[in-house]
Amino acid sequence: MDKNEPLLSEDPGPFETDEGNWLERVEANRARERQVLERLLLANLEEQKRTRVGKNWFRLFIAAYLVVVLWLGAIQEYDLKSFSGRHKHTAVVDLRGVIMEGTQWSADNVIKGLNAAFDHPDTVGVVLRINSPGGSPVQSGQIHDELLRLQKQHPDTPLYAALEDMCASGGYYVAAAIPKIYADKATMVGSIGVLLQAFGLQQTLEKLGMESRMMTAGRHKAMLDPFKPLDPADKQHYQGLLNHIHEQFIKAVENGRGDRLKAGREELFQGLIWTGEDAVKLGLIDGIGSTSWIARQMIKQERIVDFTRKEDVLTRFAKGMTEAIRNSLPVTDAGWQWR
Numbered sequence: 001m002d003k004n005e006p007l008l009s010e011d012p013g014p015f016e017t018d019e020g021n022w023l024e025r026v027e028a029n030r031a032r033e034r035q036v037l038e039r040l041l042l043a044n045l046e047e048q049k050r051t052r053v054g055k056n057w058f059r060l061f062i063a064a065y066l067v068v069v070l071w072l073g074a075i076q077e078y079d080l081k082s083f084s085g086r087h088k089h090t091a092v093v094d095l096r097g098v099i100m101e102g103t104q105w106s107a108d109n110v111i112k113g114l115n116a117a118f119d120h121p122d123t124v125g126v127v128l129r130i131n132s133p134g135g136s137p138v139q140s141g142q143i144h145d146e147l148l149r150l151q152k153q154h155p156d157t158p159l160y161a162a163l164e165d166m167c168a169s170g171g172y173y174v175a176a177a178i179p180k181i182y183a184d185k186a187t188m189v190g191s192i193g194v195l196l197q198a199f200g201l202q203q204t205l206e207k208l209g210m211e212s213r214m215m216t217a218g219r220h221k222a223m224l225d226p227f228k229p230l231d232p233a234d235k236q237h238y239q240g241l242l243n244h245i246h247e248q249f250i251k252a253v254e255n256g257r258g259d260r261l262k263a264g265r266e267e268l269f270q271g272l273i274w275t276g277e278d279a280v281k282l283g284l285i286d287g288i289g290s291t292s293w294i295a296r297q298m299i300k301q302e303r304i305v306d307f308t309r310k311e312d313v314l315t316r317f318a319k320g321m322t323e324a325i326r327n328s329l330p331v332t333d334a335g336w337q338w339r
């Protein structure tokens with residue numbers, strides 16, 4: 001190589017061409033980046049807009065739901081005679097499910113429905129529609145006693161019981177206060193008895209090397225403690241309580257059914273259950289018939305008005321919201337879902 005020959009070519013053509021292409025590519029990339037950022041920004045703004053619209057619709061839905069629930073509650077609390085149109089009717093009150101304090105089928109709720117039904121000026125007759133496996137002896141007894149009182153207070157208003165799938169234990173305790181009882185031929189009727197459930201775990205504790213250290217003031221305060229052996233005196237005391245409550249149940253049935261009962265105590269009052277067809281033969285019910293049949297054939301008024309007292313507005317709202325939230329939650333990969 002000639003020592004005087006320059007190290008770099010004086011011809012800048014190829015270098016300038018490559019540099020120009022590089023600058024063009026840089027500018028093109030920057031333009032594409034700006035376009036991507038613009039699209040992302042626009043998409044984000046659009047998503048925020050949709051979110052705001054969705055929140056507004058949700059707020060509107062909640063407000064409308066509250067208005068409807070409160071309106072329905074107001075209608076329920078309002079005197080039903082304002083909506084009857086002054087037409088004669090058969091009043092129906094439901095008793096469905098376990099009879100228990102603090103539930104829709106507590107004595108308080110059922111009694112309020114019965115009083116509203118009897119007090120309405122256009123009520124021709126009242127039907128208590130029962131579908132219950134029983135429940136609290138106290139709650140059942142309160143409804144039973146109120147039915148007897150209402151019959152004395154409204155002697156010209158006939159009262160009937162319409163039994164559906166089941167009328168057992170406390171459910172039949174209630175029905176026994178009603179002069180005429182009808183059911184389907186397959187209705188489960190009876191279970192005239194009282195029970196107290198308990199269990200013992202003392203042997204399990206011994207096998208595990210554990211012991212109960214419950215302390216009480218009062219020798220019988222811890223009766224039926226599952227971690228201690230059952231004391232014979234405690235067992236005798238509780239059996240006496242059960243027998244006494246059972247006798248109250250038996251007397252209520254005997255007073256209500258009277259000479260219509262076709263069997264003795266040893267058969268009827270030992271906790272057995274029968275179909276409606278067999279219950280007629282035993283005298284536990286008076287015949288086969290439904291609510292509509294009673295209204296049509298016995299009361300002679302087919303127009304039916306439901307006086308069942310519903311749960312209060314706040315309770316129904318809370319249950320409705322809980323159900324709505326539960327249904328809106330997705331199932332996770334583990335298959336768990338809030339219930």
